[in-house]
Amino acid sequence: MQISEVSLQGFRNLMEMQIKPSPGINVFYGKNAQGKTNFLESLYLCAMGRSMRTKYDWQMIGFQEEESHIRLLINKNNRKERIDVHLKRDTKKGIARNGVPIKKLGDLFGTLYTVVFSPEDLSLIKDGPAERRRFLDMELCQLSRVYYYDLQQYYRILKQRNNLLREIQKNSSLQDTLFVWDAQLIDYGERVMAARTDFLKRLDKIATEKLNALTGGLDALKIIYKPNCEPGHMEERLKRNLQRDIYLGSTNFGPHKDDILFTIHGKDVKSFGSQGQQRTTALAARLAEIDLIREETGEDPILLLDDVLSELDERRQKYLMESIDGLQAFLTCTGIEDAIKKYISKDNLFYVENGKIVAEDGMEKKRNA
């Protein structure tokens, strides 16, 4: 799977541009705040139907613009696919796949697989459980539309159940109707937990190997699913906690409170790992995602690497660059460091300045003219 053309109009500070990336590692370099991450964000938006930085679509529209358009052409096993995203200030965004508008976001998943590496990956380890659930859900949604559907249904029913719990506080006879929501919540909740269990088992196996290679066998990683209630026991948990749920007006057990534990030599990386170990753990998890996507879909994902090299030591930089060799990657940096020089050709260099992206060979021509 490869992106063969990107066209942008009015996307953040990227006003009007069209580029044809190469199949290998494409490097976007330039000073701070020029539009490099904005470019990666536009690709992510086409893959996932949302930004990786904001939940508000309007924030991605250029300050002076009313609308923003992104078009990607993708080569997929000698087939061509097209994704169009249209952001509007006053209405919902429109997304089309091969010219056909999609009705549900789930219909977009699977068109373009991406793995994002960014300095914010550290928050996967350091922040609260919500960040780790987000990681889990984004990855699983990419891989399985069924999961996306189950998760959506789960949250829809959870909301209804919580509303009803608050109603029951005022009118206890309504408790008789709770079983309708509970049966569905348990059904979808158990499915979500089963998918998470399976995904994390597989991720753990691959990430452990990656971390082992990244640290030369020094650190032994384990990724452990921490379900908030044991899979298979949701019904019993809900029953046992009913009075508390009614009192609080919210559901206190279920996969909406799940977490993931990352350990090195049995110790929680969040509490005991060094900053370097936390970063390497996140990197191993991202690298494992690449293999998992390949295993699951038979497709190579597109990699978005946002200024990650500067955070890594030489050994890790080398391992990362070697791991992504042969994949299409979009890598941002402020300068062409030695670590990347040998992996790229001049044809894959793009200079970013003040919202303009210029292919390096084009610049060369301009300079020599």
Ligand SMILES: Nc1ncnc2c1ncn2[C@@H]1O[C@H](COP(=O)(O)OP(=O)(O)OP(=O)(O)O)[C@@H](O)[C@H]1O
């Ligand atoms: N909606 C928008 N419209 C126009 N410009 C925007 C919009 N949102 C952000 N910007 C501008 O985009 C610039 C930041 O771009 P970006 O985040 O891509 O930086 P970058 O090149 O990756 O820099 P760094 O190396 O610091 O990460 C800022 O100047 C910001 O003002």
